[in-house]
Amino acid sequence: MAFQSSLTFYRCSATCKALVRLNFSERVFKFSTKMSKPSVYITRTVNEAALDLLRQHCEVTSWAGPGPVPRDELLRNIENKAALFCMLTDKIDSTILDKAGNTLKVIATMSVGYDHLDVKEIIKRGIKMAYTPDTLTEATAELAVALLLATSRRLLEANEEARTGGWKAWSPFWMCGPGLRGSTVGIVGFGRIGQEIARKLKSFNPKRIIYYNRSEKSKAAREIGANRVDFDSLLAESDFISVSAALTPETERMFGEEAFRKMKPNAVFVNTSRGGLVDQDALFRALENKTIWGAGLDVMTPEPLPLDHPLFKLKNCVIIPHIGSATIETRNEMGLLCAQNIIAALKGQNMPSELLPPL
Numbered sequence: 001m002a003f004q005s006s007l008t009f010y011r012c013s014a015t016c017k018a019l020v021r022l023n024f025s026e027r028v029f030k031f032s033t034k035m036s037k038p039s040v041y042i043t044r045t046v047n048e049a050a051l052d053l054l055r056q057h058c059e060v061t062s063w064a065g066p067g068p069v070p071r072d073e074l075l076r077n078i079e080n081k082a083a084l085f086c087m088l089t090d091k092i093d094s095t096i097l098d099k100a101g102n103t104l105k106v107i108a109t110m111s112v113g114y115d116h117l118d119v120k121e122i123i124k125r126g127i128k129m130a131y132t133p134d135t136l137t138e139a140t141a142e143l144a145v146a147l148l149l150a151t152s153r154r155l156l157e158a159n160e161e162a163r164t165g166g167w168k169a170w171s172p173f174w175m176c177g178p179g180l181r182g183s184t185v186g187i188v189g190f191g192r193i194g195q196e197i198a199r200k201l202k203s204f205n206p207k208r209i210i211y212y213n214r215s216e217k218s219k220a221a222r223e224i225g226a227n228r229v230d231f232d233s234l235l236a237e238s239d240f241i242s243v244s245a246a247l248t249p250e251t252e253r254m255f256g257e258e259a260f261r262k263m264k265p266n267a268v269f270v271n272t273s274r275g276g277l278v279d280q281d282a283l284f285r286a287l288e289n290k291t292i293w294g295a296g297l298d299v300m301t302p303e304p305l306p307l308d309h310p311l312f313k314l315k316n317c318v319i320i321p322h323i324g325s326a327t328i329e330t331r332n333e334m335g336l337l338c339a340q341n342i343i344a345a346l347k348g349q350n351m352p353s354e355l356l357p358p359l
């Protein structure tokens with residue numbers, strides 16, 4: 001909670017982007033003229049391929065775990081580093097940046113989400129940023145579909161019944177849930193991941209796919225056969241709502257009491273983006289009072305969700321531990337891309353996936 005509330009959001013202006021480029025040009029590491037390699041700190045144990053690549057160009061030190069790097073450990077290790085390879089569990093704010101000083105040239109996060117980075121402070125200091133979009137689109141969309149089905153078809157509840165003797169005999173209306181065929185699917189956040197979720201869900205033959213997004217995505221929408229609607233219409237008309245929008249000041253807690261009240265009583269709500277988009281107390285009440293049918297959450301606030309959290313008590317809430325991108329191939333690609341971004345930045349080259357926050 002404390003982490004979430006202290007997030008800093010920033011919208012980068014064109015002037016600002018120009019500033020980053022300008023500041024950064026003074027920071028490019030001179031590989032050729034320095035004797036020693038630039039140093040990189042990695043906040044977790046990552047894949048060998050990423051490590052090998054980094055070691056060819058840099059001095060690498062890393063946190064070996066268990067779990068995320070403790071804040072004091074990160075503060076101790078960030079000093080004099082040229083690059084930081086971090087995760088979504090690492091809050092990179094002005095305290096860390098102050099400690100890093102002006103040796104730090106690039107921060108590469110092994111994630112597509114970047115709400116853990118204080119982008120305003122990072123840009124102000126002329127430090128480059130990189131992230132790992134695209135690599136995780138398929139895996140995250142796949143997981144969103146799996147979570148939607150696990151929720152609507154009650155897979156976890158059914159498995160529990162089978163294991164604990166609740167399964168007495170096949171019964172005509174036991175363990176039933178809503179099906180996708182003929183339904184209306186609503187996607188909130190129609191970027192790369194949202195579009196891929198829509199593509200995958202299309203194969204289940206919904207009647208309609210609608211989306212809510214800041215901007216029109218006409219090309220993808222046409223190809224998928226999806227229609228853009230306003231937020232209230234999406235809430236009122238969808239049988240399934242899948243959330244894949246980034247956490248920003250505009251989207252924070254967009255799913256509150258009012259939003260859940262506008263949904264259909266049979267609505268299945270699935271969130272694979274960030275927990276901060278949802279008012280969890282309101283979601284709890286909506287699920288307990290059957291204002292909506294069920295929810296599947298891959299992300300929540302805080303993470304991990306405390307074991308005594310009321311959402312864990314509900315049968316109509318499926319909770320999984322932020323595993324959207326967790327396929328072996330995807331995580332390996334994400335690690336490698338982080339390493340490639342860092343090396344490119346330190347050489348003063350274009351990074352394969354530079355993070356330039358939208359206007």
Ligand SMILES: O=C(O)[C@H](O)CO
Pocket residue numbers: 088110111112113114136273322323324325326
């Ligand atoms: O932001 C990301 O990359 C995802 O949440 C990780 O699965």
